[in-house]
Amino acid sequence: MSSHSPILDAIFRHAAETPSKPAVVDGNVVVTYSGLADGIRRAASALSGLGVRRGDRVAISAQKGTGYVFFYFASQFIGAVNVVVDAQSSEGRLRFVEAKTRPVLCLGYSSPDVRSLGFDEIDLSAASAAAAPAGEGASPDDVAEILFTTGTTGEPKGVCLSHANIFASASNINSFIGNTADDVEVLALPICHSFGLGRLRCCLVKGATIVLLGSFANLPLFFRALERHQATGFGMVPAAWAYIRKVSGDRIARFAPQIRYIEIGSAAMPRERKEELAKMFPNTRICHHYGLTEASRAAFMEYHADATDLNTIGREVCAEVSIRVFDEGGRPQPDGTPGEICVRGNMVMKGYLDRGRTDVDFFGEYFRTGDIGWRSPDGRLYLAGRKKELINVGGRKASPSEIEDAAISLGVEDCICAAAPDPEGILGEVPKLYILRNGTSLSFDELKSRLSSILEPYKVPVMYEWIDVIPKTASGKKQRLQLSS
């Protein structure tokens, strides 16, 4: 019988059909599909015992580990809503998210305002799997999770995704990549964002095995995991590939024969990097996605199939998804003419938190991405330049206005933040802060040090420069794109 959560239905089906197959590996801990289903039910029972009910929101800190996996799915099981937060979020960001979502419980981190518990503070062995309440009355169209995205200006927006959305997203991605239940994937991506969370769901929906790993920072660990688990796939952002090449040269090539797929995304990859990766992995499906948290993922290209045209972002991920290019009035643009890329499909969010679906965010059923691009007559899509001022720091999006506000809060008279190429050649772009000349008595080093205490690490500007005039429009809006390079 199907429930409100098709993802959980799939996991429980695998638990019945392949109970002893490893589902999640975390260090020396191996959780089988049977163990995963049991852990989810016990965690659901524990959440219920803590008073969490259908429709309640649970703020959950995305820490890689089995505790997180159990509770993430347990919330869904009882029809509660996960508010997924980055374990490295600043205190300010956490309070903002809590104020916006009013969670009944915080899991994996401590909030001064909300009841909080660490994953290991809840004794799952004492909880009864049989007593787990299975979200009675919940529907696949109910919100399953809220992820916050970085807006160019103003506050971060809460993206509301339904149970149906996140299942559709996983199914769409799997259909493009072609991964199977036999695959073993190493997950070194963060799991607070759409990309890493998506990989977790894709593997578990398929009945495959996912191996949790802290990050790509320790490449000997990553390589050992590929070897020990005979991994057949992994996901990474372009910055991770630049890092792998810088730190380990071509050592990763020895794994090419066993790697059946690699998913890449969250940022663009320079053409020469794509060629290098394709050459090193000649028989691997190297799938680069285009998408946003609001529409994850919309399009894919594959490095070998699209070898003659590596600049494309590809085509729709599957037949259930439609991408169109509209002009500013919402009228379709002919092939070759740039416009806003808009996406319709089963994975497109229900709407933003407290805002729903508005004409600002949608043209009819089509979600407006804010990205400018065009389509060629053969159906391939291309991005054209930069419309958004967001800075893409190795896949993580930083809002220039948030960084400027942080500097101004430290007494800087005025400043403007823009994207600059990463001098280390790893992250793609990094924030650079231009400060109005004589607008602060702090040295650049002092400013950087103080910004480090109030901003998440990737948002702290890497470069600083004096500027005589802050470029602004007649209405006073800062012209950040003029300074972006």
Place this chain on the structure above:
Amino acid sequence: MEIDEEVRMIVAGELGLDPALVTPETAAGECREWDSVRMVAILSAVQSRFGVQFPEEDLFDLVSVGALADEVRKVKSA
């Protein structure tokens, strides 16, 4: 300040951690804050502080505070 202590302080600073929590065994990937972005910043800060350039073939193994300090000693004495 001796090399081990300075490297430990640089790593703690870059990771935004209390130096008391950082030991020679503290390693990338095993400590949540120490991701690849921080790793690049740490490599850059350590090389800059000691005025050295780590050989590219050595970078792969420089995954802990202790390994970084050992590398500084090795490169300085070369």
